[in-house]
Amino acid sequence: MLNISTEHKKEHLYLEVYHYYRKLIMEERLLPGSKMPSLRKCAQELKLSRTTIENAYLQLAADGYIIARAQSGYYVTDIATKQHPVILEKHSENMVPCLYDFASSGVDRESFRFDLWQRYIKSALRQDNRMLSYGEPQGEKDLREVLSDYIRERRNVICSPDDIVVGAGLQSLLQILCPLIRERKTVSFPTPSFIQGSTIFEDYGFDVHYRDKNCDVIYVSPAHMTKWGEIMPVKRRLELIHHAEANNHLIIEDDFENEFVYLQKPTPSLFGLAGGENVVYIGSFSRLLLPSIRVSFMVLPSSLRELYAPKASFYNQTASKAEQIALCQFIRDGHLVSQTRKLRRLYAQKLKSLSCAVREVFGTDCQIKTGAAGTSLALTIPCTVNGKTLKEAARAEGMRLEILKETSSDITLVLSCSSIPVKDFLPACQLLKNISDNCCSFSASSDILS
Amino acid sequence: MLNISTEHKKEHLYLEVYHYYRKLIMEERLLPGSKMPSLRKCAQELKLSRTTIENAYLQLAADGYIIARAQSGYYVTDIATKQHPVILEKHSENMVPCLYDFASSGVDRESFRFDLWQRYIKSALRQDNRMLSYGEPQGEKDLREVLSDYIRERRNVICSPDDIVVGAGLQSLLQILCPLIRERKTVSFPTPSFIQGSTIFEDYGFDVHYRDKNCDVIYVSPAHMTKWGEIMPVKRRLELIHHAEANNHLIIEDDFENEFVYLQKPTPSLFGLAGGENVVYIGSFSRLLLPSIRVSFMVLPSSLRELYAPKASFYNQTASKAEQIALCQFIRDGHLVSQTRKLRRLYAQKLKSLSCAVREVFGTDCQIKTGAAGTSLALTIPCTVNGKTLKEAARAEGMRLEILKETSSDITLVLSCSSIPVKDFLPACQLLKNISDNCCSFSASSDILS
Numbered sequence: 001m002l003n004i005s006t007e008h009k010k011e012h013l014y015l016e017v018y019h020y021y022r023k024l025i026m027e028e029r030l031l032p033g034s035k036m037p038s039l040r041k042c043a044q045e046l047k048l049s050r051t052t053i054e055n056a057y058l059q060l061a062a063d064g065y066i067i068a069r070a071q072s073g074y075y076v077t078d079i080a081t082k083q084h085p086v087i088l089e090k091h092s093e094n095m096v097p098c099l100y101d102f103a104s105s106g107v108d109r110e111s112f113r114f115d116l117w118q119r120y121i122k123s124a125l126r127q128d129n130r131m132l133s134y135g136e137p138q139g140e141k142d143l144r145e146v147l148s149d150y151i152r153e154r155r156n157v158i159c160s161p162d163d164i165v166v167g168a169g170l171q172s173l174l175q176i177l178c179p180l181i182r183e184r185k186t187v188s189f190p191t192p193s194f195i196q197g198s199t200i201f202e203d204y205g206f207d208v209h210y211r212d213k214n215c216d217v218i219y220v221s222p223a224h225m226t227k228w229g230e231i232m233p234v235k236r237r238l239e240l241i242h243h244a245e246a247n248n249h250l251i252i253e254d255d256f257e258n259e260f261v262y263l264q265k266p267t268p269s270l271f272g273l274a275g276g277e278n279v280v281y282i283g284s285f286s287r288l289l290l291p292s293i294r295v296s297f298m299v300l301p302s303s304l305r306e307l308y309a310p311k312a313s314f315y316n317q318t319a320s321k322a323e324q325i326a327l328c329q330f331i332r333d334g335h336l337v338s339q340t341r342k343l344r345r346l347y348a349q350k351l352k353s354l355s356c357a358v359r360e361v362f363g364t365d366c367q368i369k370t371g372a373a374g375t376s377l378a379l380t381i382p383c384t385v386n387g388k389t390l391k392e393a394a395r396a397e398g399m400r401l402e403i404l405k406e407t408s409s410d411i412t413l414v415l416s417c418s419s420i421p422v423k424d425f426l427p428a429c430q431l432l433k434n435i436s437d438n439c440c441s442f443s444a445s446s447d448i449l450s
Numbered sequence: 451m452l453n454i455s456t457e458h459k460k461e462h463l464y465l466e467v468y469h470y471y472r473k474l475i476m477e478e479r480l481l482p483g484s485k486m487p488s489l490r491k492c493a494q495e496l497k498l499s500r501t502t503i504e505n506a507y508l509q510l511a512a513d514g515y516i517i518a519r520a521q522s523g524y525y526v527t528d529i530a531t532k533q534h535p536v537i538l539e540k541h542s543e544n545m546v547p548c549l550y551d552f553a554s555s556g557v558d559r560e561s562f563r564f565d566l567w568q569r570y571i572k573s574a575l576r577q578d579n580r581m582l583s584y585g586e587p588q589g590e591k592d593l594r595e596v597l598s599d600y601i602r603e604r605r606n607v608i609c610s611p612d613d614i615v616v617g618a619g620l621q622s623l624l625q626i627l628c629p630l631i632r633e634r635k636t637v638s639f640p641t642p643s644f645i646q647g648s649t650i651f652e653d654y655g656f657d658v659h660y661r662d663k664n665c666d667v668i669y670v671s672p673a674h675m676t677k678w679g680e681i682m683p684v685k686r687r688l689e690l691i692h693h694a695e696a697n698n699h700l701i702i703e704d705d706f707e708n709e710f711v712y713l714q715k716p717t718p719s720l721f722g723l724a725g726g727e728n729v730v731y732i733g734s735f736s737r738l739l740l741p742s743i744r745v746s747f748m749v750l751p752s753s754l755r756e757l758y759a760p761k762a763s764f765y766n767q768t769a770s771k772a773e774q775i776a777l778c779q780f781i782r783d784g785h786l787v788s789q790t791r792k793l794r795r796l797y798a799q800k801l802k803s804l805s806c807a808v809r810e811v812f813g814t815d816c817q818i819k820t821g822a823a824g825t826s827l828a829l830t831i832p833c834t835v836n837g838k839t840l841k842e843a844a845r846a847e848g849m850r851l852e853i854l855k856e857t858s859s860d861i862t863l864v865l866s867c868s869s870i871p872v873k874d875f876l877p878a879c880q881l882l883k884n885i886s887d888n889c890c891s892f893s894a895s896s897d898i899l900s
Contacts, residue, residue: 011788042495051824052534058566058572059569060570061779061783062569062570062573062779062783063576064573064779065544067782067783068783068784069784070784070787084819104583105584106582106583106584109578109582112582114575114576114578114581116508117575118575118576119508119509120512121575121772122512122572123509123512123513123514124567124570125564125567125568125571126513126564128559128564130742131564131740131742132556132557132559132562132740132741132742132869133554133556133742134555134556134736134742135740135741135742135744165520167623168618168744168768168770169767169768170766171638171765171766171768172618172622174767175625175653179653180651181587195763195764196764196765196766199761199764200854201767203625203628203631203654204653204654205655237551286584287487290581290582290583291582291583291584291585292580292582292584292585292586292770292771292772293770294618294767294768294771296768311649314618314645314646314649315621315646315649316617316619316621316646316745317619317744318619318621318622318768319744319770320618320742320743320744320769320770320771320772320773321742321744322571322742322770323770323772329511329512329514332517333511333512333517334518334520335517337520361855419582436577
């Protein structure tokens, strides 16, 4: 027990030094550009070992407070003088910070337990043996075992871990799948808006169609039929399966946002309904955990599994091994199930609040569309300017918008509730109304002038 | 200052509880399958808060010591009764643990500072804002800035961060590149052994040739011309560039293992020599840091950059955002440079020791080939069985081998020094000799019998 305590004491000490200097730097008592005392000098003054000081300095550097210059020493960065950005912008040229992100596909800030995830990542990184070698091409075996249990229980997808291929996001999986099904020529997507999917098929020479049930490959997201969360009824699911079976079409079932079906019981997966034939099942965790965690997976039916097996080792694994190991343990310990439960409750409640806020601002008879799932609603507002103009005007006021449809007299927006806190719904809607009113009155007045 | 100390104290406490139970479990004083005390009870007994106990339990679960069962509580796993595996096997059906991995493409166990890397990952995970959103499709901007500085200084590759595309490994990059150059039809690789590269080109419909300078695309690794580390002389580099320029061929320069050029000064990059035209430069960190870190990048020449820009947002980023953020700061703080220096020194010395061990066991006139770079040497031994038989015999004795070439009378092996500690070189070579002697004498005796 003594050893452990000494170890703790040491950890304690280096953190003390770390916090001491961090405070000096953030309070600008150590100015940007100034040199940190040398390790030797600092150790002497504080009567601590050089290792302790070095550990503290390394942590300060890792966190961006100081920076090392070769053969010279450590220097204070300008971190204290920089404002903390509200939300990091996709387009860095756009300098207005985004206050209200209605176009977000991120997750609710309060929903994710960073501390918990950090613990699992830390634990994964401690497994030196595994981190020193390349990952299994198909994905870490223990993760595939856990996934196979998970989808059997939750989605009635019955498969062996060997049928599962892990990859860093949907596209990495499609890039393995497309070469396996190259004798097929055409693919159908539900809408032209899913460019990430259609691009990959186009890259492999497929002809891309939309809502065409006579294509060789049918790509569907049954829990995300529209941006405002409509889901595919069971009857339609069965029709699709029978049609595909009769015509030897392959269905790709992207189970995106299936976890966020609120208004009814989760509908059965196509893979399960079809008995595991003719359907490729795809799942991911971006909307459940963090968008920055890049782990997705697909389940191959036996016919494709046979084509994949001899080629499996030709493809290197793209997903981070540390994240795979962490995710495996995270699911095994039940955190994914509880996180899903929590998010479903949270988003159902947020969507309701957002509807209320929209009606309060735009009137009770405004055109709102909501579905049985998802994190967004569709709102149609009268608007005489085009979508691009409205979007840019909003962006200049710190709001991001996604345009779904526009006519000469109105615009339909998709408003996502995921990244905006409930308390901001009302001011955000008010701002949106002001922006659209201003745009249209300006456009009306310039019509008169011209 | 008071706040910080209290915070520390709390952290201290939960770790105390963690270490206390870990010890009990590892010493089998708490047996596998036994139930842990409830949070409430444990908190009462230890006179600590429930949160402290919960933190300790969560960490124990994350590290695999206990497991949660819904509506029941925590149970001790069988971690104490399991032996720690020596090296995790690629093929789990192969049950003999691997003692000497001559076929490894991993890194030296002692060379990587896990503690340092953990710190950078922890720091990245603390950046909530960035972790809550999707990564930039092209790769995190700050990482691309750091990479552009790094390769300018070290490889004379002059480019803007906008010319750099980040991806999870070489294949993810080629899957973006291939569609951009689809009007080209043929690609040349140096050897048929690089299946990871040729597979992707085949998937996109290219004809794959070998050592054919009349192909539309020429793929080369100038610092890794052969498995035993031959590098491309500068004269040959210039010839290649002129030939490609004259015939409008595109060169893909995979700068693999350029960091491990020992016997001469690092040779200039093709990208630099060609003035940034007609060459795609590809770099990665798997051999420098950890194979499990999946971050690679490519530099596009201006003509391809123009084709890529409008499509950039169609491809989601595959590399882990946390690892990108960590790597950025890691390079900025100079750790990549020092790690490279350290590895170069280490591998040069290890390769020398391995040569000595081979000569000591196989005789001073045995056929060894070494190059100016890399982590492997080629050894030709007389052998009357085929490569597959030798490889399997070795595997059964806990040794992994890579066969480079075989004739009816001898076999050429590639022996990698990276994963085997220096002290094991002599016993490993001795074991190799015994295995090959046994194989051949057995084959000779069965020849007589037949």
